[in-house]
Amino acid sequence: MKTMILMAATLVLAAPLAIAGGPDDDTLTINDDIEIVTKTDAPAHLDGLDTIYSGWHFRDDGTQEMEMDDFDNPGMIFVDMARDTWATPEGAAGKSCADCHNDPESMAGVRAVYPKWSEEAGEVRTLQMQVNACRTERMGAEPWKYDAGAAINMEALLASVSRGMPVDVAIDGPAGETWARGKELYYTRYGLLELSCANCHEQNFGNYIRADHLSQGQINAFPAYRLKNAKLNGVQGRFKGCIRDTRAETFSPGSPEFVALELYVASRGNGLSVEGPSVRN
Amino acid sequence: MAEGVKPRVKAPKKASAGEVVTIKTLISHPMESGQRKDGSGNPIPRSIINRFTCTFNGQMVIDVTLEPAVSTNPYFEFEATIPEAGALEFTWYDDDGSVYEDSKSIEIG
Numbered sequence A: 001m002k003t004m005i006l007m008a009a010t011l012v013l014a015a016p017l018a019i020a021g022g023p024d025d026d027t028l029t030i031n032d033d034i035e036i037v038t039k040t041d042a043p044a045h046l047d048g049l050d051t052i053y054s055g056w057h058f059r060d061d062g063t064q065e066m067e068m069d070d071f072d073n074p075g076m077i078f079v080d081m082a083r084d085t086w087a088t089p090e091g092a093a094g095k096s097c098a099d100c101h102n103d104p105e106s107m108a109g110v111r112a113v114y115p116k117w118s119e120e121a122g123e124v125r126t127l128q129m130q131v132n133a134c135r136t137e138r139m140g141a142e143p144w145k146y147d148a149g150a151a152i153n154m155e156a157l158l159a160s161v162s163r164g165m166p167v168d169v170a171i172d173g174p175a176g177e178t179w180a181r182g183k184e185l186y187y188t189r190y191g192l193l194e195l196s197c198a199n200c201h202e203q204n205f206g207n208y209i210r211a212d213h214l215s216q217g218q219i220n221a222f223p224a225y226r227l228k229n230a231k232l233n234g235v236q237g238r239f240k241g242c243i244r245d246t247r248a249e250t251f252s253p254g255s256p257e258f259v260a261l262e263l264y265v266a267s268r269g270n271g272l273s274v275e276g277p278s279v280r281n
Numbered sequence B: 001m002a003e004g005v006k007p008r009v010k011a012p013k014k015a016s017a018g019e020v021v022t023i024k025t026l027i028s029h030p031m032e033s034g035q036r037k038d039g040s041g042n043p044i045p046r047s048i049i050n051r052f053t054c055t056f057n058g059q060m061v062i063d064v065t066l067e068p069a070v071s072t073n074p075y076f077e078f079e080a081t082i083p084e085a086g087a088l089e090f091t092w093y094d095d096d097g098s099v100y101e102d103s104k105s106i107e108i109g
Helices: A061-066 A075-086 A097-101 A127-138 A149-160 A173-186 A197-201 A235-245 A256-268
Strands: A028-030 A034-036 A039-041 A051-053 A116-118 A123-125 A224-226 A231-233 A278-280 B006-010 B019-028 B049-056 B059-065 B075-082 B086-094 B099-108
Touching: A061 A278, A075 A097, A075 A149, A075 A224, A075 A231, A075 B019, A097 A127, A116 A127, A116 A173, A123 A127, A123 A173, A123 A256, A127 A149, A149 A231, A173 A197, A173 A256, A235 A256, B006 B086, B006 B099, B019 B049, B019 B086, B019 B099, B049 B075, B059 B075
Parallel strands: A224 A278
Antiparallel strands: A028 A034, A039 A051, A116 A123, A224 A231, B006 B019, B019 B075, B049 B059, B049 B086, B086 B099
């Protein structure tokens, strides 16, 4: 967490909370430039919700404000680290990301369509899996462990260059089977508490869970810098935390179950802007 | 030697004479407190930024002592009155003797 020494605090956000715990009416513009769609109509496949909200709406004004400027967003430190990694040759082929892909900015739009069916691999791949395929096949480098620091930093870099673009993951065609699997997981109750994702994030978003607000569990804004652990957190690590909280044995980040769930949850946010790296508590 | 240390500063390029401007600084640094132990139970030695200063044309604007309880990536936001054109010099002092510096010039206009 940033050490803040504020001699004069100015509140940019003055809009009041709509209802206690519920999504507020603020709007998000990053660097006075990138307009972020944080609230829109739910995609057609989604029956349980009418309007979808980014988790940004459920945080307090101070946390929201940190995301409005790259200097104030601690997640951008990790994006900078990934920029260095991007340009550093690694592995047997002596190549860096930049040798094939030039600037990270050339990857704009990529984050918005992942997880995505890979024709050559015959499977649905998350962004991290695709990066690792690049590392092992093209660079001859060691793959990163799923949700490891370097992998999440790279995901954050790729997200940062796509900010403002609408999430648009494909749910039909060859990805359909994985998507259906993810949907089944979403509505399956797990653990001693017998909770499914939907029990909290579809039926009770906007209510309190202990002292915190329940969001819709949208993942358009991942990776997320969490003030509680002062680092970037991946989607699947978050899934694991959620399932653990139902007192269940969880799947592992990188497992086929979580890949399917990531595709399904991403599709629930089709239409929201890519927002990562975001700031959450 | 702490790794990945990178100072960042955000200050306006222009100000009118006598204007109070807001300056933001951030340095990426692990701020290892000295209280933690590694996997085999040995204490990890303290390694923090222990002092931060900002001067304007040689005159001290702010001089901060940091203690081990300060979190990772210390961030400071403060105000300064800019009487004339000149340069803000920022200096961070590391426990290991390293000194990190940055500077920003401000025009009057």
